[in-house]
Amino acid sequence: MKKAFLVFFFLILPTLVFAAKQEVFVFNWSEYVDPSVLKQFEKETGIRVRYSTYESNEAMFAKLKMVQKAGYDVVFPSTYFVDRMRRLGMFAPLDKSKLPNLKYINPALLNKSYDPNNAYSVPYMWGASAIGINSKYIDPKTVTSWNDLWNPKYRGKVLLMDDVRDVFGMALRSLGFSANDRDPNHIRKAYEKLKLLKPSVKVYNSDSPRQPFLNNEVTIGQIWGGEVYQANQENPNIKFIYPKEGAVFWIDNMAIPRTARNVANAHKFIDFLCRPDVAKKNCEFIGYATTNSKAQQMLDPKTRNHKAVYPDDATVKNGEFQNDVGDAILLYEKYWEMLKTQ
Template sequence: MKKLLLAIVLTLAFAVPALAGSGELYLYIWSEYIPDEVVENFTKETGIKVHLSTYDSNEAMYAKIKLAGDGYDLIVPSSDYVGLMRRQDMLLPLDKSKLTNFPNLSDKFTDQPFDPDNTFSVPYMWGSTAIAVNTGTLGEAAVTSYADLWKPEMNGRLLLPNDPREVFAIALKSLGYSLNDTDPAHLEQAYQKLKALMPYVRVFDSDSPKQALLSGEVSVGVIWNGEAYIANQENPEIQYVYPKEGFSMWMDSLCIPKGAKNLDEAHAFLNYLLRPDVAAAISTEMGYSTPNAKAAEFLEPEVAGNPIVYPDAATAAHGEFQDDIGEAMKLYEDYWVKLKGSND
């Protein structure tokens, strides 16, 4: 079904105006976050060649853009980093007149506090970070909460994302705090709790964590829902568990960094991604949720009704969106260096 939807995208005749620019586009995006066929189809329709580079964390993307200053036309930061980069004057405002497909987006995901009126960002995908469990090795009831990750039987069987915000969310939620907490005393408690978990961690991976689960290298992993969706498709014993303490939700957006040279091409690509058929194809292939309301008619029931991809309202109510935590991020990062050092 994935291939069928992508084939529809490859053949639907939505004309994209020819551009007088360079015909090149430099995209800097998360690993395994856009189907090759979608990019190839864009090039076929427009003649614009897409040069794709990838990263595995917001921190890596931010550092590179901060240091390099230019070289990329589109980046895909999470909501907290959109807010950070907007405040630091690192982004260019969008030309909404070139984004005729923008109204396809659901109002639930636009005009957010991190970027009022979407001056600098276009929602790309949203999702959750929760727990993938190999029930074939651990059993159905072994993990129902973040607290279960500290069980002795998880020692050496655990995967965590290579991401300080996501890892601290585990401890903060298990302590009953917000995952956006900035109280130094609460962060100290979370750090101490995570210190006890570090010996259990077999691998940190934000590139393709599903591989360690599928290979059997680990039995449980805190991963993004798209990775869990693909792993579950290959091995149904790998189940996605929304922990009872609550869990992290996030949204990634497309932005044009200052220094971008191919602005017409960037806007053409943004408008293409906002097409409902394209948005549906990306959601189907990647296993993440699209903020594109018009895409629903292109989603097959097995995707639209899959709780890994689209949790029901009752489940989603226990999720908490990541927000910008301002200067507190420095404390997170300091503790993160200590935690990673203790795990070497």
């Protein structure tokens, strides 16, 4: 009886007290965290994680807009949504003194134009969108540029992403413009150029672009590095080529909405995910590249040296990150609809 009382007093009561007080509301993409990492956080800090998921940036944005008061504490927007939501004043500024593990984040991924000085966001997972080829059918040395997709010998064998920004970003880079261009003339030129590519396109796919490669339906096209890495488990002939005009990079970031109720806990949660051992465990579970340099060094050599997953700094510097394009997105979409219906 005495023992039971002691167990209650020292083990159960504290968790009840914490459960009543300490919480953090996390809103993340589905399947984008190792569940055991959340348990570990609860165990180490006593802070209860209230976890829910979304399927698109736009859905997360809408929910934050609709639920004005009882908000989430941590969200995971992509670069261009960090940019947009930061401009709309939807984030609370980060208190860097509460994020000591920030020092482990790869400096090549910090201080980008979508969030100068990372005042509001910490990179979480990242990757590149560049050219994938099947080296059984195409000599990798012959492909160096986005413009190679337009080569008539690949007619009917090309894959493009099924996403307006990814496809137009690629076409704009091939013309020497920015993937975040807002100039209507440049966007129109990209459309004219994509019209020429359309007869070559076999499939638009951004759910899992590795599948048409593995199925021998396409031999060349746009793809993410992580998809090439996964494809290589089945077929080592799928290669990833960073075009000379520069790849387009994505980062999903952690940020704290202005409506957050548990700002201190949110900082603790973000810092926890930046801890190298946690980041390593997490990226092994999710399968994307970690932004954590220390965690990357802890991975097995085959993974951490895979160029498709972890490009060198010069490749990153030569590329571009997706920013918000404001109302120019309406123009992009108009041309996208014309491209798809012609």
